[in-house]
Amino acid sequence: xxxxxxxxxxxxxxxxxxxxxxxxxxxxxxxxxxxxxxxxxxxxxxxxxxxxxxxxxxxxxxxxxxxxxxxxxxxxxxxxxxxxxxxxxxxxxxxxxxxxxxxxxxxxxxxxxxxxxxxxxxxxxxxxxxxxxxxxxxxxxxxxxxxxxxxxxxxxxxxxxxxxxxxxxxxxxxxx
Amino acid sequence: xxxxxxxxxxxxxxxxxxxxxxxxxxxxxxxxxxxxxxxxxxxxxxxxxxxxxxxxxxxxxxxxxxxxxxxxxxxxxxxxxxxxxxxxxxxxxxxxxxxxxxxxxxxxxxxxxxxxxxxxxxxxxxxxxxxxxxxxxxxxxxxxxxxxxxxxxxxxxxxxxxxxxxxxxxxxxxxxxxxxxxxxxxxxxxxxxxx
Numbered sequence: 001x002x003x004x005x006x007x008x009x010x011x012x013x014x015x016x017x018x019x020x021x022x023x024x025x026x027x028x029x030x031x032x033x034x035x036x037x038x039x040x041x042x043x044x045x046x047x048x049x050x051x052x053x054x055x056x057x058x059x060x061x062x063x064x065x066x067x068x069x070x071x072x073x074x075x076x077x078x079x080x081x082x083x084x085x086x087x088x089x090x091x092x093x094x095x096x097x098x099x100x101x102x103x104x105x106x107x108x109x110x111x112x113x114x115x116x117x118x119x120x121x122x123x124x125x126x127x128x129x130x131x132x133x134x135x136x137x138x139x140x141x142x143x144x145x146x147x148x149x150x151x152x153x154x155x156x157x158x159x160x161x162x163x164x165x166x167x168x169x170x171x172x173x174x175x176x
Numbered sequence: 177x178x179x180x181x182x183x184x185x186x187x188x189x190x191x192x193x194x195x196x197x198x199x200x201x202x203x204x205x206x207x208x209x210x211x212x213x214x215x216x217x218x219x220x221x222x223x224x225x226x227x228x229x230x231x232x233x234x235x236x237x238x239x240x241x242x243x244x245x246x247x248x249x250x251x252x253x254x255x256x257x258x259x260x261x262x263x264x265x266x267x268x269x270x271x272x273x274x275x276x277x278x279x280x281x282x283x284x285x286x287x288x289x290x291x292x293x294x295x296x297x298x299x300x301x302x303x304x305x306x307x308x309x310x311x312x313x314x315x316x317x318x319x320x321x322x323x324x325x326x327x328x329x330x331x332x333x334x335x336x337x338x339x340x341x342x343x344x345x346x347x348x349x350x351x352x353x354x355x356x357x358x359x360x361x362x363x364x365x366x367x368x369x370x371x
Contacts, residue, residue: 011277019230023237030233037232038225044288045221053213058185060209064201065193097185107329115335124330124341128323129349133316137178139220140312141304143288144295148303149178151363155309155356156316163317163352170344 044143051142055134059097068093083168085119087112088126095126096133096160103127121175125167130160220284227285231270240266247272254314254357255307264293268311275318287315306364313360317352320345 023030062068072089079089087109094102109123133156141149193202234240244251247269248260258264267290274283290311298305304312323345331338 011279012282016230019234019237019239022239023233026237028233028236033232033236034229036229037235038229040232041224041226041228041285042221044228044292045217045224048220049214049217052217053210054182056209056213056216057206058182058189060205060212061189061193061202062185063189064198064205065189065191066196066198067188067192070188070192103325103329106326107333110329110333115330115333115338120330120333120335121341121344124323124326125345125348128326128341128345129320130352131316131318136316137312139284140287140291140315141308144291144301144308146295146298146302146304146308150304150309151177151367152304152309152312153177153181155313155360155363158359159313159317159352159356162355163348166348166351167344170347174340174344 047145048139048142051138052135055138059101059134063094063098063101082165083172084122084164088119088122091123091126092164095130095164096157099132099135102132118171118175122167122171125171126164129167130163133157133160223281224285224288227282228289231267231285231289235266240270243269255310258297258307262293262297264290264297264307267293272314272318275315276321278320278322278324283315283318287311306367310357310360310364313356314353317349317356319349319353 020030023033068090071093072086075089075093076086079092080086084092091102091105091109094105106123106127110120113120115121115124133153137149137152137156141147141152189202190199193199231240234243244266248265251265251268252258252260255268267286271283271286271290274280274286291308294305294307294311295301297307321342323342326341326345327338330341
């Protein structure tokens with residue numbers, strides 16, 4: 001297991017090494033070309049900022065207000081029906097909104113209930129198998145200036161929901 | 177949809193803040209998040225610049241077109257009708273590969289590169305195209321082989337077998353991805369019938 005984790009450390013330097021060496025062999029002006037790409041990266045980051053800021057501000061307000069606890073109460077019967085324990089609900093609500101927020105909740109669940117409890121494993125699986133949908137949409141669409149998302153958010157959020165239910169299912173299947 | 181959710185988060189947050197007497201924290205959170213967004217963007221700028229520099233090297237040397245040829249059957253199936261010579265091909269391939277390997281900070285630059293090429297094909301620049309939505313659905317559900325962060329979190333918390341969640345996490349992300357691809361196809365076809 002440690003081996004697999006270690007591979008990911010070698011991956012990035014290895015990739016850099018191979019790409020740069022190959023480009024040099026192919027007589028590409030390596031430094032000038034790198035700088036050209038990097039310039040484009042900086043421009044992209046600048047374009048993303050207003051979109052990201054718009055999302056993060058409302059998510060920040062929502063988090064700080066305690067609305068999460070309110071929604072947890074409302075949604076509890078539905079989640080109980082799906083076999084998801086009450087303590088995991090805030091995590092499921094937070095997961096598409098904020099990566100750092102949900103990671104903090106996972107860490108909290110793991111310390112409170114233990115990493116090898118059902119809910120501890122479930123939290124880790126949820127965090128590891130889904131993405132921060134709102135953040136991704138803001139960044140990806142923001143980078144090209146798309147303002148109308150059509151059905152993208154509905155699709156992303158319903159896929160998150162399916163992943164959550166699958167996480168609960170596989171967690172029971174593998175560990176009971 | 178995005179307007180509705182944005183407004184819901186904002187209004188629900190402010191109303192709950194008023195009712196629970198947390199309005200001070202709410203206004204602090206608004207300022208803190210605005211600052212955090214700028215900080216995040218600056219950090220991301222560095223990463224984007226670095227990866228897109230490397231990406232440009234791979235592009236100019238012809239390495240990317242080789243990768244694109246390898247991944248082309250899969251991408252053509254996921255994005256029906258996308259011209260085979262489109263430069264989005266290698267960017268999509270690199271993005272999906274980085275996602276699977278758990279290299280989140282490399283996936284984003286490649287993904288944004290792909291979005292740029294998809295935008296060139298987009299007739300209405302302010303509205304998301306179907307290709308873009310499919311691409312985002314693949315990214316939000318991303319099939320993950322190595323969820324390195326949670327494994328290290330579990331190991332720190334003293335788990336007996338920190339990596340045992342790898343297979344169930346893979347299965348549930350795969351379920352999410354399959355659902356997203358199928359649901360996306362259905363939504364796309366429904367949209368075409370309407371037009």
